[in-house]
């Protein structure tokens with residue numbers, strides 16, 4: 001364990017980015033039930049001091065403005081030498097997932113963040129919604145099928161225009177990724193999905209490895225304490241026993257497990273001590289026995305069931321019978 005910003009966070013290179021862009025494997029999530037501007041800004045500045053360089057936001061989260069302000073402040077204070085040292089991801093919301101709305105949506109996010117470019121722009125869900133609404137969960141009557149080819153062409157145009165260094169997707173199944181790969185001229189660099197010891201994504205991880213797509217785990221702690229998550233992951237007895245035996249916290253066991261599966265991760269914490277704790281996962285290992293025990297945990301998909309369980313149309317668009 002190191003002090004100050006001496007934590008060493010490994011990096012991965014994105015497959016189809018402009019200029020071989022690399023991304024810290026561990027980033028800072030910014031989705032929260034109540035978006036307190038000042039709390040988020042302070043947390044981002046603390047995170048930068050600790051060594052975080054990768055930030056995950058989305059138009060939907062309402063966190064782009066505060067993150068942008070914190071980045072401007074960090075640059076002013078000299079906490080980072082230049083914008084290039086940071087990696088910023090944002091996401092295209094479903095109601096903007098229509099070909100003519102993609103570039104304006106990214107420009108809107110850039111204005112919120114006060115940045116000239118993103119490092120990564122993701123299609124947030126493989127679902128479109130009626131334009132003009134920025135709601136989560138999406139109402140059943142607002143769900144429309146996505147025109148994947150045209151939306152992806154517009155995403156590629158975003159990268160060609162220099163508005164983002166790389167593009168990717170989120171919540172995409174293997175089948176949907178295969179579809180994108182069948183026509184993409186710029187393949188997705190990243191697929192960001194729910195992943196934690198209770199939803200292990202084994203098939204998707206293998207598929208993405210074979211296709212050179214980086215998997216980023218969201219809700220790696222099961223989104224404990226949020227309206228879209230569960231405490232079941234952090235309360236899991238197998239994980240508690242492993243944490244006790246290793247002298248680590250359950251959160252650290254979850255995060256280390258994700259990292260050992262070859263995925264990147266964006267846990268969210270606005271608490272300085274937990275931010276520090278979440279970084280402290282790179283100089284120890286889970287044992288073979290730990291990994292075996294974790295592989296036996298009963299699987300339970302959380303995020304979509306909690307948020308969209310009563311919207312069968314959304315679920316149908318999402319899973320196309322695969323999962």
Ligand code: NAP
Nearest residue numbers: 029030031218219220221222223224225251267268269270
């Ligand atoms: P998460 O990171 O699994 O869990 C966040 C919760 O865990 C917060 O309540 C946080 O509270 C708590 N926490 C963090 N570190 C902890 C620790 N060491 N010990 C105990 N509790 C801890 O869930 P998430 O926010 O859903 O996922 C992370 C990020 O992924 C989001 O913020 C967002 O950027 C992204 N995301 C993307 C999608 C998508 O569709 N692409 C969906 C969901 C999330 P404190 O802040 O109080 O520490």
